[in-house]
Amino acid sequence: MSYYGPTDWRSNSDLALRMRDIRKGNLDLGWMKAGTEKLRFSQENPKRGFTYLDVNKGSYGYDDLPEVPRGPRGAAPRGATYDVKHQADLEPELNRKSDVWAYKVASFTEEAVSRQWDATTDVPWTDLDKYERSEELEVAYAQLCTFFTEVEMIATDLPAKWLWRMNNQFHEVKHFIATQAIDEARHAEVFRKRALVGGVGLMEALPQAEHSLKAILDGDTYGDASAFMHLLAEGNILTMFRFSEFISPTPVDKRIFQLVMQDEARHVSYGMQHLKWTIDHTPERKEQLHSALDEGESITINQFDAALTECMIVLAGKGTKPEQIAEGVKIVGQLQVKQMQEYFHRLRRAGFEDRIARSKFTPMLSQLGLTPEFTAKAAAEVS
Numbered sequence: 001m002s003y004y005g006p007t008d009w010r011s012n013s014d015l016a017l018r019m020r021d022i023r024k025g026n027l028d029l030g031w032m033k034a035g036t037e038k039l040r041f042s043q044e045n046p047k048r049g050f051t052y053l054d055v056n057k058g059s060y061g062y063d064d065l066p067e068v069p070r071g072p073r074g075a076a077p078r079g080a081t082y083d084v085k086h087q088a089d090l091e092p093e094l095n096r097k098s099d100v101w102a103y104k105v106a107s108f109t110e111e112a113v114s115r116q117w118d119a120t121t122d123v124p125w126t127d128l129d130k131y132e133r134s135e136e137l138e139v140a141y142a143q144l145c146t147f148f149t150e151v152e153m154i155a156t157d158l159p160a161k162w163l164w165r166m167n168n169q170f171h172e173v174k175h176f177i178a179t180q181a182i183d184e185a186r187h188a189e190v191f192r193k194r195a196l197v198g199g200v201g202l203m204e205a206l207p208q209a210e211h212s213l214k215a216i217l218d219g220d221t222y223g224d225a226s227a228f229m230h231l232l233a234e235g236n237i238l239t240m241f242r243f244s245e246f247i248s249p250t251p252v253d254k255r256i257f258q259l260v261m262q263d264e265a266r267h268v269s270y271g272m273q274h275l276k277w278t279i280d281h282t283p284e285r286k287e288q289l290h291s292a293l294d295e296g297e298s299i300t301i302n303q304f305d306a307a308l309t310e311c312m313i314v315l316a317g318k319g320t321k322p323e324q325i326a327e328g329v330k331i332v333g334q335l336q337v338k339q340m341q342e343y344f345h346r347l348r349r350a351g352f353e354d355r356i357a358r359s360k361f362t363p364m365l366s367q368l369g370l371t372p373e374f375t376a377k378a379a380a381e382v383s
Contacts, residue, residue, distance in 0.1 A: 034081045049114075052106035052172055062106065062172055067097045067281070069169040078169050092167040094222055098282045100166055100173045102274035108266055109172055112179035115266075117259050119190035124252055125197060131250040133198070136320050141249060142200035143311035145191040150205060151237060152188035154213040155267075156181050158229055162222045176270060183263040190256055208305040215299050223278055223285065224292035230271020232296050235346050238264045239339045247315045247331070268346070275350040290358060297360035 009015055037059045043050045056062055060079040069078075073089045076082035094100050102108070133141075159177035166174050195202050216233060219225025241264055245257035278285055309332060314320055316335075317328025340361050347355045356362070 036079060036081055048110075051110045053110070056106065065097060065169065068095060069097070069167065071169050073167065075168055078171065090168070093165040094162070094170070095167045096282075097170065098278050098285075099222055100170050100274070101277050102173070102270050103277055104273055105176055105270065106172045108270050108273075109176040109179065111266060112176060112183065112263075115262060116179075116182075117186070119186050119193060122259065123190060123193075123256055125193075128197060128250060128252050131252070133249050134319065136314060137249050137318065138198045138200050139203070140311040140314040141253070142195045142198060143203040143307060144244065144315065145195035146203040147206055147209060147308050147311075148191040148237075149188050149195070149202070150209055151213065151233075152184045152191065154217060155184035155229065155234065156188060158216055158225060159184075161217065162225065165222070180267055180270075183267070187260050187263065190260065194253070194256060204307050206305045206307055208302050209308070212299045212302070215296065219292065221288075223274075223289065226271055226274055227289050227292055228296040230268055231275060231346055231350065232293065232300060232343060234264060234271065235268050235343055236300065236339045238268050239335070239342050243312075243335045243338075244315075247312070249315070272346055272350045275352060279351045286352075289352070290355065293355060294358075294360060301360065301364060 039058050039060065041050075041055050041057065044054055052062075058079075062078075065078075071078070072082045072084075072087055073092060073095075074082070074087040075090065076087065159181045163174055163177055163181070168174070192202070212233070216225060216229045219228060238261065241257050241261045245254050245261070248254045248257060275289070278289070312332050312335070313325060313328035315328070316331035317324035317326070319325075343361070344356050344359070347353060347359075
């Protein structure tokens with residue numbers, strides 16, 4: 001036990017006396033006059049249900065929450081009364097709104113809760129037996145699922161790492177990233193199950209991917225880690241999910257990617273809106289974010305591991321014959337360009353357009369003859 005309270009209540013005579021009084025019916029009832037704000041709340045849209053948007057009023061709302069809330073540092077919920085002198089200090093590290101906040105975060109939270117799905121029952125697992133798949137395609141698919149399982153486990157760990165460090169005044173954000181951790185754990189579950197149900201099992205863990213994932217976990221600040229994970233890593237994974245749906249060998253696999261994409265798109269949207277909020281309200285942090293993405297992009301380039309690229313080539317070309325490999329190489333090349341196009345698009349939407357010219361991806365694209373015209377037009381071309 002690393003924390004001990006200031007009083008040993010087991011031997012406190014005042015507490016024992018008070019408990020005897022309560023048992024006799026002598027209640028204090030002071031808590032009934034807490035002095036909190038009295039407001040009436042109702043559902044704006046009954047079909048939508050009772051949401052955080054409906055309770056965004058007065059001291060309970062978030063619109064008027066200042067950059068630095070001078071409120072409780074413990075577990076007291078926003079809008080409740082609290083005793084500063086006797087409150088336990090949970091020592092939150094993220095106490096500025098710009099540290100964690102995002103435009104539309106309450107809507108993201110409500111969407112996450114309403115769109116949960118079950119990897120056990122919402123995927124038609126038994127239908128896999130209806131579709132013939134060559135062994136080489138099943139092996140390639142198992143390798144892809146192994147990679148996604150690695151990625152999604154770290155995507156589970158990252159929000160969990162920062163969640164408890166956030167001031168409880170920002171509970172809308174905390175609730176959202178709690179749903180994100182649940183989403184990512186479910187993704188790791190569904191990809192692990194898919195690798196196993198095909199009879200091949202898990203394949204090779206990829207060191208390059210793991211170094212990239214470690215870099216995300218080791219972000220110096222939540223803002224650095226969020227930009228790396230949401231904008232860059234999860235954004236790239238979202239593009240890969242769309243691509244993987246396209247090359248999926250069965251309708252069951254397409255269904256898996258449809259389910260995970262709806263979650264991943266929400267996570268990426270939060271990351272974009274968080275970055276936009278940060279830049280809009282604390283523009284002095286831009287250089288720090290640039291530095292974080294400099295390193296993130298450099299590590300991500302190394303993530304195009306041979307096993308990952310080759311398994312996608314085999315799946316895209318539908319086999320390992322020379323003509324199939326040639327077709328797969330062509331298709332996967334288009335994916336890699338698309339990943340960078342969509343990354344630049346996200347930067348522009350987040351108000352970080354000047355990042356495009358500085359991006360570590362730009363020199364790599366120049367080797368393909370795609371810059372500077374590519375970087376200038378990329379975001380505008382992505383719908």
